[in-house]
Amino acid sequence: MIDLEIVKEPICHALGKNEVQPESSIYQAYKIDSGKKIGSNITVNEGLCSLVGFSPSDFKQADYFLLDEINNNAQIIELSDLSSDYKDCMKATKDFDNEDLTYAQMILKNKDKAKDFVHTKIWSEVISEFKNKWFGSIAIIERYCRKINFSNDLSYSFLIVLKNSQDPYELEIISRKLKGMVRHQIKVVNTKNLDKSLLIKIS
Template identity: 35%
Template sequence: MLEDSFIKEIEHAPCMNGCVEALGHHAYKIDGGDGLSENIGFNNGTLSNVDYFCKRDNDIQLIELSDLINSINECNVNMRSMLIDQQKKKGKKLSSTEEKKIRKKAWFPITSEFSKKWSGSIAVIERLYRKNKVLSDDPNYHMLIICKNNTDIIMLDSLKTQLIGMIRSLRICTTENASENLLAIIKPKN
């Protein structure tokens, strides 16, 4: 079903210094020119995809590696600014419902990105399975977001709070504890 050529080491994109955080484990590459997405007929840029996936039985784990520090900080700054502006306009403390609406709006760029990656990656895997006549049952999808080690744990909790209703089964961690969150370990054949 899957060629070994798509098994790649799970690693973040290099930082500005050229350093790469890697897990030391492998998974099937979805995104990029060397990934499954383009190989099974999706043009580059047609779909947003996660970076990798692994599978165990009927469970498929979508794996996204991200450096979200700047994006999360930007969402938090925008949220604070919107809360202050709205409170000034209203002239009194905002209700929890109003605060929730503002939080959702401030976090929309990140939640929208992950929603597209979730859906696009499922589309790639479903096409792959359909082309190869695999699985009679619907697979159970899970998502693992792996942030760089310097990401603050509070940021990860905030991100998870925003995504939990949209993505059914979600784990968020840093590179250093990603191994314990992987659904399966794929061994490349040499």
């Protein structure tokens, strides 16, 4: 029997550049990712991935999950400080939304073609990363459920948590881009708004 208490910890971002303490929440969840994150007085233990017998290299995986066995719901939680690829996508999207013709002309010298290129080609890598973490995390959680003889079908949702410094407009953009990624519910929030978005609160 696997005890989820072993992988329970405060929801915490990776330690960012020039940060003394990683941005974290008072709320807890169960760790999926088996990578180590070490901040000031914070050490992250192995996650569920290793405990159910997978190697961390077997799947892309999100950071955390919550499980409501009574209502057959699971929530996958990914914390992100946004990669440089994402920031490039965001810059281009903002420019197009603001009708920045100079930027559009700089790419292919055709606004319509450039906009389509950004939305379908550049964003595809970012969205693919989230999709891979989504499906990899489901595989890990499903194996855990089999090991504890939980046979009910789970309904999954995806919560993406960005840092508090993130522009609310950028949250709206990434929510729009990820909509339709999977047929399940996806929500994008800042760390400070976690309390309104968690599937359940555990202590």
